[in-house]
Amino acid sequence: MEKFGLLEYPYKESLSKKVFNEYFKKANIDAVYEDIVIVPDNFDGEINKYIESYDGLNVTVPFKEKVIKHVEPVEEAQEINAVNCIFNNKGYNTDWKGFYNSLKTSVLQEPILLVGAGGASKSIIYALYKMGIKKLFLVNRTVEKAEKLRKIFMSKIDIKIESFDHLRSIIHSSKTFINATSIGMFGESFNLEVKDFTNLSLIYDIVYNNTPLQKIAKENNIKCIDGRTFWYHQAVENLKIWDIYKPETFDEAFKSFSRGE
Ligand code: ATR
Missing domain, CATH: 3.40.50.10860 (Leucine Dehydrogenase, chain A, domain 1)
Structure with missing residues (x-):
């Protein structure tokens, strides 16, 4: 066996x-x-x-x-x-490839906002770079971790770091919102209102379970890709390897x- x-x-x-x-x-x-x-x-x-x-x-x-x-x-x-x-x-x-493949059929609109600077974010930034994205906005609770990612990917993609306190205004000016934090895993919400999300064309939430963020996307007809889809695509890459x-x-x-x- x-x-x-x-x-x-x-x-x-x-x-x-x-x-x-x-x-x-x-x-x-x-x-x-x-x-x-x-x-x-x-x-x-x-x-x-x-x-x-x-x-x-x-x-x-x-x-x-x-x-x-x-x-x-x-x-x-x-x-x-x-x-x-x-x-x-x-x-x-296989995380980066999973993220990349999960978006192949979708239209990724810019500006792109990525929230989170942990392990998952690194693979996502790399995937965005492989998709030809040249610039993204990065928000993280701990700014030093965002700064670390900016340096790692400096030669590949232009990362503009914004403060967590300004999340609302950055979402307003974004088309794609990627949540790469664990917010929502235990039912937590972003401290934002539904109207803050309505300018978005895509919400990508890497959390597996149904989160308040995914609920907002569904209720407002915003295209949403969730953590299960992300998991599925990286799993396929594992099986191929x-x-x-x-x-x-x-x-x-x-x-x-x-x-x-
Ligand atoms: P992963 O490998 O899944 O990315 P991780 O490396 O532990 O996991 O990263 C978790 C991410 O979620 C980090 O960006 C973390 O922010 P900090 O770098 O400030 O710790 C973010 N995160 C987790 N809980 C959060 C919360 N309640 N509010 C804001 N960000 C949170």
Whole structure:
């Protein structure tokens, strides 16, 4: 039996575990996908054991950067400075490709506002750069983290940092609003009113569950891409890397899971 897993801390039953196991069953692939919890202080000592004994791995918060020195990162993962997928000792970043592919059929209108400067934001900025975007507005609660991202991507894309306090006025002048923070994960809202969003043509919310932000988008007929769609597209890239991708069966597993079967 093949073994796949997600390196994480702290434990949270992942969407990956649910959907991939459903997929293996439907596709008759003799494999299992597990959530693997590593205590951060033990990470450097334990990681090689997992790389050696698993056929493929995913990596999530807080290990996406820490894992780089234990694998051979491909060029994109190196440029983003984050690895979220491992196969044969190589480190890949499928987040950027997932974001990129999730937008292929949509029209991305500028100006673009990205909120958040954590791990997910790095992959998103790289994807926007790959789409040919030359400039974006970046807002983050902690300005230093936004500044760090601006420097990392300086040669690729022009990042204008704006203050979190001015979020309302920046949204008013934006066409695309990307939430790459965890705001909404536990039902929290942005401290804004519905009318603040109505100039937007696209809201991209990376949070998996239904958030107040996604509700606003739906109620006001603003196109919305959510975290599940983002997850789906990065998941496809993982399966391709692990060489176990059967498109129709995966779509079926994803959909049946979404319906709660
Ligand atoms: P990920 O890898 O998913 O991006 P992360 O690296 O922990 O996760 O980043 C979380 C992002 O959500 C950060 O931009 C964080 O802002 P700070 O850099 O200021 O910490 C943002 N975030 C989380 N909770 C927030 C909140 N209540 N208000 C504003 N920003 C928040």
